[in-house]
Amino acid sequence: MKRCDILIIGGGLTGLMVKYLLRKASIKSILVEGRERLGGRIYTTLSDAKNPPLEMGATWWGPKHIQLKALLEKLDIPIFPQRLGQKAIYEPISTSPFQLVTLPEEDQPSFRISGGTSTLIRALASALPATEIDLGTHVTGIYETEDGLRVACKNGDYHARLVVSTLPPYLLKKSVNINPPLPEKLSGLMEQTHTWMGESIKFGLVYDRPFWREAHTSGTVFSNVGPVTELYDHSDFEDDRYALKGFMSSSFYTLTETERRTRILRQLRAYYGEVVDAYLTYREKAWAGDSFTYVPYSMPVFPHQNNGNTQYQKAWLNGKLLIAGSETAPQYPGYMEGAVQSAQWVAEFVETLSFDSFKFTKD
Structure with a gap:
């Protein structure tokens, strides 16, 4: 003992x-x-020559989080703002097509930690x-x-x-x-x-270019239809490795990883077209399975x-x-x-x- x-x-x-x-x-x-x-x-996965750090757990913090901010400064850990853009893809109901809406100007931006x-x-x-x-x-x-x-x-x-x-x-x-x-x-x-x-299902998709930054689209998604409920630009601090990171409805926990990925790509294909199938890497974490x-x-x-x-x-x-x-x-x-x-x-x-x-x- x-x-x-x-x-x-x-x-x-x-x-x-x-x-x-x-x-x-x-x-x-x-x-x-x-x-x-x-x-x-x-829990940050990957991070190599082709893949940016993919956050499968805690990711963002804000200006009001003063103790965390002080700790990061003390440890000399760089930070950078979350890229949202001026527009977001919004899907309110299943019977209507998604919309591209203007995001309100941010008073309280969210930040990420460089390197994950x-x-x-x-x-x-x-x-x-x-x-x-x-x-x-x-x-x-x-x-x-x-x-x-x-x-x-x-x-x-x-x-x-x-x-x-x-x-x-x-x-x-x-x-x-x-x-x-x-x-x-x-x-x-x-x-x-x-x-x-505990109930979260998080996923990340790595791409060789940030096609979601093109005109008339966005890497920020809010959907009441799902299975993806939220999606964000998850490229790295240097902005030379590109990814999308999102949340899937917890109701899909019982599916296999392959089944979840298939449903995610089907939804994203409706927003961006066939380009979503050219992903380099897929990662996910269903936290309900973590004892x-x-x-x-x-x-x-x-x-x-x-x-x-x-x-x-x-x-x-x-x-x-x-x-x-x-x-x-x-x-x-x-x-x-x-x-x-x-x-x-x-x-x-x-x-x-x-x-x-x-x-x-x-x-």
Whole structure:
């Protein structure tokens, strides 16, 4: 059994940011992640001579996301605005043809991270000791002991004085056995907390030229008909590798990848013609099939339901368990900004403890 003062569960943005901040404060911790990669719902695929980075997870952020912006600046990570254009293809109903509409002038533009959102994950990870990050470590249980918590994993247990879970609350509730059980009020809240991106199906198509930028068309699409509900220009920062990135209705989760791609191309063909069939690469991610992010809800849950609830800003199991993560942040829950703010709350909480009777080992 490995022993540590603080164990962080989850290697997404919140988990890595918690570890990064604790290390800055010289407080030791270990991070465990069930996947064989870091990043969680930040997942950038490809990026080579022909293919731009394709975001299958978190992609955009805005000017109001000031903590994320400050972090990117501190890590010297370049950003660039999302290209929308002046027009968008709009498909309101199935019985009428699509329209080319004028987009309102943007007051709050969206931004992307140069090199892909995973650039942020790599930057945080590079500042951390690899010996304190355990990948492929699937947590199955959290059990209170006299002097801390025992965290059961499929490949060995850990003992920590404080545990920080950054799993989506619903996933934590459904996939990790906790004893003694959490209070009924909190447990019921977790049962009805939306997991952001859990139902999303994202896809990317790479092309050798940005034909959607030609006159009388657009790379921005909004459709009430589907199966593609939204589409955007997803070319890279240098604008020399071109792609479209979109969202597919979650109702198509049960189809195979080939079946989804066929339906996507059929819809895009109506907008752009046969040129869409000349794609170089196709990638997709149906997040409902990712067991480290999502498990099916036991009851209907609305988008953002109970995200940022005040119960998530408390310590549980006699002060030994913190439930963090983007869904728990009071501001911008579900977004990267929420993930960063949640990590900052955890770090501030731990710093307070370290100056009280609950002192931690320091580097």
